Amino acid sequence: xxxxxxxxxxxxxxxxxxxxxxxxxxxxxxxxxxxxxxxxxxxxxxxxxxxxxxxxxxxxxxxxxxxxxxxxxxxxxxxxxxxxxxxxxxxxxxxxxxxxxxxxxxxxxxxxxxxxxxxxxxxxxxxxxxxxxxxxxxxxxxxxxxxxxxxxxxxxxxxxxxxxxxxxxxxxxxxxxxxxxxxxxxxxxxxxxxxxxxxxxxxxxxxxxxxxxxxxxxxxxxxxxxxxxxxxxxxxxxxxxxxxxxxxxxxxxxxxxxxxxxxxxxxxxxxxxxxxxxxxxxxxxxxxxxxxxxxxxxxxxxxxxxxxxxxxxxxxxxxxxxxxxxxxxxxxxxxxxxxxxxxxxxxxxxxxxxxxxxxxxxxxxxxxxxxxxxxxxxxxxxxxxxxxxxxxxxxxxxxxxxxxxxxxxxxxxxxxxxxxxxxxxxxxxxxxxxxxxxxxxxxxxxxxxxxxxxxxxxxxxxxxxxxxxxxxxxxxxxxxxxxxxxxxxxxxxxxxxxxxxxxxxxxxxxxxxxxxxxxxxxxxxxxxxxxxxxxxxxxxxxxxxxxxxxxxxxxxxxxxxxxxxxxxxxxxxxxxxxxxxxxxxxxxxxxxxxxxxxxxxxxxxxxxxxxx
Ligand SMILES: *Cc1c(COP(=O)(O)O)cnc(C)c1O
Numbered sequence: 001x002x003x004x005x006x007x008x009x010x011x012x013x014x015x016x017x018x019x020x021x022x023x024x025x026x027x028x029x030x031x032x033x034x035x036x037x038x039x040x041x042x043x044x045x046x047x048x049x050x051x052x053x054x055x056x057x058x059x060x061x062x063x064x065x066x067x068x069x070x071x072x073x074x075x076x077x078x079x080x081x082x083x084x085x086x087x088x089x090x091x092x093x094x095x096x097x098x099x100x101x102x103x104x105x106x107x108x109x110x111x112x113x114x115x116x117x118x119x120x121x122x123x124x125x126x127x128x129x130x131x132x133x134x135x136x137x138x139x140x141x142x143x144x145x146x147x148x149x150x151x152x153x154x155x156x157x158x159x160x161x162x163x164x165x166x167x168x169x170x171x172x173x174x175x176x177x178x179x180x181x182x183x184x185x186x187x188x189x190x191x192x193x194x195x196x197x198x199x200x201x202x203x204x205x206x207x208x209x210x211x212x213x214x215x216x217x218x219x220x221x222x223x224x225x226x227x228x229x230x231x232x233x234x235x236x237x238x239x240x241x242x243x244x245x246x247x248x249x250x251x252x253x254x255x256x257x258x259x260x261x262x263x264x265x266x267x268x269x270x271x272x273x274x275x276x277x278x279x280x281x282x283x284x285x286x287x288x289x290x291x292x293x294x295x296x297x298x299x300x301x302x303x304x305x306x307x308x309x310x311x312x313x314x315x316x317x318x319x320x321x322x323x324x325x326x327x328x329x330x331x332x333x334x335x336x337x338x339x340x341x342x343x344x345x346x347x348x349x350x351x352x353x354x355x356x357x358x359x360x361x362x363x364x365x366x367x368x369x370x371x372x373x374x375x376x377x378x379x380x381x382x383x384x385x386x387x388x389x390x391x392x393x394x395x396x397x398x399x400x401x402x403x404x405x406x407x408x409x410x411x412x413x414x415x416x417x418x419x420x421x422x423x424x425x426x427x428x429x430x431x432x433x434x435x436x437x438x439x440x441x442x443x444x445x446x447x448x449x450x451x452x453x454x455x456x457x458x459x460x461x462x463x464x465x466x467x468x469x470x471x472x473x474x475x476x477x478x479x480x481x482x483x484x485x486x487x488x489x490x491x492x493x494x495x496x497x498x499x500x501x502x503x504x505x506x507x508x509x510x511x512x513x514x515x516x517x518x519x520x521x522x523x524x525x526x527x528x529x530x531x532x533x534x535x536x537x538x539x540x541x542x543x544x545x546x547x548x549x550x551x552x553x554x555x556x557x558x559x560x561x562x563x564x565x566x567x568x569x570x571x572x573x574x575x576x577x578x579x580x581x582x583x584x585x586x587x588x589x590x591x592x593x594x595x596x597x598x599x600x601x602x603x604x605x606x607x608x609x610x611x612x
Contacts, residue, residue: 077303248271269315
């Protein structure tokens with residue numbers, strides 16, 4: 001049975017039971033049950049579910065593992081963490097995160113002025129705020145205001161120009177002023193598609209020469225005591241542990257050197273993010289070669305070793321893990337609208353009294369195929385199809401014959417797959433992309449999985465039900481944008497098999513998992529498809545509650561956000577109807593009004609419901 005690799009990627013957050021994928025928590029509801037509850041309120045289109053208990057789990061794991069390692073190595077520094085807002089700034093996520101993070105004094109990291117405002121408004125009272133990214137005077141001023149508000153604020157400098165501006169600001173604003181961090185440019189960099197943040201050619205950080213100069217400047221302006229942190233970030237989704245260790249050795253030694261140079265309050269090393277998430281749903285591919293236990297052990301052990309060697313105090317450890325904290329909390333549910341080769345059923349077959357001999361043979365293959373001849377017949381059918389298509393091109397057979405050919409070959413392949421079960425799967429797999437089923441999903445890939453579009457990053461996907469039935473169709477997934485890139489092609493390296501469903505009788509939903517990091521904010525409004533309807537699933541003693549529903553934007557809101565004058569749009573539409581010669585103008589206007597207030601996704605229930 002296909003478990004869609006749930007044992008690889010789900011970290012026990014989700015389980016399969018009785019053919020359904022369920023949330024492995026509290027009353028263990030199925031995702032299907034939740035989706036249906038939301039759809040019962042009239043929502044169609046994609047749904048993004050948020051699970052705060054999974055944010056909680058990741059935060060507990062991060063702090064738990066670091067604190068365990070600190071204890072076991074008798075490490076003298078402490079562990080702190082901030083969440084990098086760029087990974088997910090959506091209010092219903094941030095609000096869960098800060099509430100859950102209170103017990104650990106978990107803070108926020110901001111990389112722009114707008115993010116810093118979120119941090120200043122919502123950070124827990126005594127929790128740290130770190131400010132990275134390129135800064136102008138305005139952003140530096142915001143940092144000073146944050147410090148005045150009482151937040152434990154650190155401005156991390158990306159270049160010497162910023163330091164000059166901070167020195168200026170420090171003259172203007174008296175204590176309390178923010179702490180200063182220096183971002184260091186390491187030789188080491190990560191590996192993978194997100195590795196560009198580290199390395200000597202990285203966009204960020206100070207070289208050794210600049211570090212020396214920065215320390216001189218800080219001393220000269222009497223700010224050296226405010227220098228409390230060094231920071232680095234070697235890239236996101238670091239798949240291997242070795243680059244992390246290399247970076248730590250480099251950073252640890254820089255820390256020790258700077259401390260010896262008189263940076264006496266420098267007590268923190270900030271490792272940035274990079275902790276990876278296992279996205280793979282295939283046995284042969286793994287996105288991460290280490291566990292969180294190994295990661296935390298290595299960090300603590302290496303920093304202890306360096307501090308001991310160099311005779312300096314063991315630094316506090318800061319991390320800014322984003323992906324690791326946020327990815328698992330969100331699941332995207334997409335309704336399947338159509339299967340494109342569903343017309344290939346026996347019903348569609350229109351055999352003539354006298355068929356071309358090859359078609360007759362195809363029909364015989366179809367009727368006599370059995371487990372022992374399945375592969376052979378399957379090969380024969382492909383061969384016949386080639387010949388028949390050539391005959392069509394040459395004008396020897398007609399369109400009806402061609403249609404019968406397509407149907408028969410599809411039926412034979414379906415049967416062959418069914419009959420061979422797991423045996424000759426390899427041979428079938430090779431050609432499965434020739435007979436793939438195209439599943440049309442009510443969502444936008446550009447909006448909801450932009451990293452697939454931009455970087456080819458794959459996310460685990462599976463149907464919400466029928467998990468006790470063998471999926472037989474090799475599937476490619478299409479979104480509803482008018483763009484041929486809005487497709488997840490069937491790929492033999494990452495094969496996806498789905499069920500043969502009759503959408504006129506039953507519904508079918510796919511869930512995309514681990515979409516809580518980066519995807520929402522990177523999402524594009526291609527074809528003006530906006531953020532899907534979101535709902536927070538909150539568990540309590542009595543089960544779960546669906547909270548904070550935010551419906552996908554209405555068409556009018558979308559146009560308003562694009563700076564259209566929506567009054568003008570409505571007036572134009574009204575005038576055009578008034579001027580037209582049609583009857584029932586009032587009725588048309590009423591329909592138009594309703595449609596303008598709908599969201600942009602398709603409002604289709606493929607299943608024919610009794611009441612229409
Ligand atoms: C993006 C970023 C992070 C978060 O990285 P993840 O891989 O998501 O953990 C942390 N720190 C800095 C400076 C970043 O730019």
